[in-house]
Amino acid sequence: MSDWTKTLEGLRSRAWEGLSAGAGDAGHPLHTCALATTGPGGAAEARMVVLRRTVRDKALLEIHTDRASRKVADLSARPLATLLFWWPDMALQIRARVRVRIVTGAEIDPVWEALSASARRNYGGRPPPSTPMAGSGDYRETAERDRFALLRGHVETLDLLHLGTAHRRAVYDRRDGFTGGWLAP
C-alpha cells in the first residue's frame, strides 16, 4: 500500500491535507461529516454538517450553524463532540474528538459578511428548527445575523483508521503535541 499509511507522520499529514482540501471544495468527500453530540438525557445525537475551515497549526475544525438548532443546545450543555469523516479514495476514516466553543457576536462579523445572500438564509427561519408544523411548508427562510454561529472545534484527539490489506490505526493527542501512537484497529 501507499507509503503515507506506514508512518504516524504520514497518516496525520494526509488527514490534514484532506481536511484542508475538503473545507474549500464542495465536491470533496471531506466537505461534509457527521457531528455527534450528547443530547438531553445522555442520548447520542448525530447529523451531517459542512466543514467550513481548518487551522492545522492550531488543530481547529470549524462549522457554521443556526443558533436555534438542537446541536447548539447540546453543545452548550456538553461541549465534547466528535466529527467523523470518511474519505473513500484513501480508505481513511478520520475521527476528531473536539471541544467545541460556540462563537457568536462581533468576533464573527467578518465571517457573516463573507457569506452570500443565499448562504445567509440558512441561519434564521420561522419557526425555528425542530418546531412541529401542520404542513411541510409552514415555515419561511429568513437571513438573521443573530441566529448565525460558528462552532470552533478544538481537536483533542485525532483517531485515524486506514482500511488497507493490513488495517492501520493511530491516535494523536493534543496534550503531547499530536505525536501519535499506534492502536490495534
Next chain:
Amino acid sequence: MSDWTKTLEGLRSRAWEGLSAGAGDAGHPLHTCALATTGPGGAAEARMVVLRRTVRDKALLEIHTDRASRKVADLSARPLATLLFWWPDMALQIRARVRVRIVTGAEIDPVWEALSASARRNYGGRPPPSTPMAGSGDYRETAERDRFALLRGHVETLDLLHLGTAHRRAVYDRRDGFTGGWLAP
C-alpha cells in the same frame, strides 16, 4: 421535486426502501452509516459501521461488531444511540434514534454460521481494539466466535430531512406507530 418528498408516508417509505436496499448491497450509499454513542464521561463518540439487516415491520436496524470494541462498552452503559445515513441520490438524510440491544450467545449462531471465513476475521484479534501498540502491525487477526456480537437497534424515532428546493423534514415516533409529523427543517 419528486412526489415522494411531499407526504409523510412517501418520505418514510422511501427511507425504508433505501435502508433495505443498502443492507444488502455493498455499493449502496446506505450500506454504511455513522453510529453515534455516548462515551465515558458523557462525550459523544462516532464511527462508521455497516448496516447488515433491516426489519421494517418491527423498525429494526442491525449491525455486527466485535464485543471488545469501545462501542459495545458505550452501549452497555447507555443504549440510546443514533444511526446517521446520507443518501446523495435522493438528497435525503436519515437519522434513526435507536435503543440498542447487544445480542450474543446461541441466538446469533445462525448469523455467525452464515459469515464467510474472511468476514469472521473481523471479530477477534489480538490485542483487542484500541490497545496501544509499538508498531502498526503488532496485532493479528483471529476469528473468534465469542467476540462476535449483533447490535439490534430498535428505532424509537426516525428523523428524515430532504434537501430540495424547499427543504422538508419529518419525524416519526414508535410510540404512535410511526405516523409521523412535519418539523421545521
